[in-house]
Amino acid sequence: MRAALVAGLLAGYGVAVPVGAVGAYLVSLTARTSLRTGACAALGVAAADGLYALLAALGGAGLAPLLEPLARPLRIGSALVLLALAARTAVTALRARRLTVAPVARTPPGPFRAFLTLLGITLLNPLTVLYFAALILGGGQGGSTSGPLGRAVFTGAVFAASASWQLLLASGGALLGRTLTGARGRLLTALGSAALVGWLALRLLLD
Template sequence: MTTALLAGLLAGYAIAIPVGAIGAYLIGLTARTNLRIGLSAAFGVATVDGAYALVAVLGGAALAPVVARYDEPLRAVSVGVLAVLAAVVLWRSLREYRVPESGDEPGERMTSPPKAYWTLVGLTSVNPTTVVYFAALVVGHSGSVTATPLHATVFVAAAFAASASWQCLLAGGGALLGSLLSGSRGRLATSLVSSALIAAFAVHLALGG
């Protein structure tokens, strides 16, 4: 049981800690809106990580080659989604800087917690690396991770908790950044950085990274 718990925690942190396009978007989103929206988005990311861990546990060794077979089309979809996301972030930040809105809280006029949650669920779901990673991990730890349904449940729950805690930490950092850069120029700066990072990740992925 302890082995399954530790394996799940390590798996969740290992897949979550490298700050890629999703992490950059999460930080930028929270900086531009508020912590409530950022935390909702964070749990969207963690939900997909937990779901992929569950799929890996259920699918086992048969899962990785099936997903790997469609790696190229999934990679193309990922590149397209990231490119569109970068463009949307850039367009929205420039529009709000040129025509500032007043009255509502920034989080309320830009998005809502449910929308943030489902948006990040969709964005995170197009990354095939996560499910392949969890599948490989399950294969390597099949004796301790999938020995019983309880072991498998502990593994999946621990992976979800690890991912959620790290994503919430990123959201908290975005909220702090947002409070420090709360003016229109500060929000524009964070949006431009976020957009540039997301675009860079898209280029890196397109080049086979």
């Protein structure tokens, strides 16, 4: 079981640590809302990673040919969702900036909605399950994830690794939000994060 645990932790950090558009949006969301909301969003990302790890451990090589034809459409869908979120972030920030009395900005997402949003965005990325399938089959992890207990340990370790990293990103967003408490600081943070998320989403479309 130790091999399954180590393999899951390495796989979880391997897929979570590279900060892409989802990670940038997570930091931005936490800075604009609260650590509680950001933590729930972080757990949404980790839940998707854990689910894909379980699917890869259960399905193995059979998943790759099934998902490969869907990879490009789902990647485009994920990029479009992220572009829409980036645009909404920028528009909301600009509207709040123009309103000097009793701002009536859109209600920020609550914890449950943030969890579902980040879960959905992450599930739109089929490359995650392909990553786990390739790791298990081509990286020598097949033996460590054999059997129900080995698969459970591997999946739990992936979830724990991903959750710890995403929660770290959310904590950074919360600190950023406390630091930039002024109206101008929040405006610049929102616009900067919207630009970053939009750029990373465009890279998904162009790759």
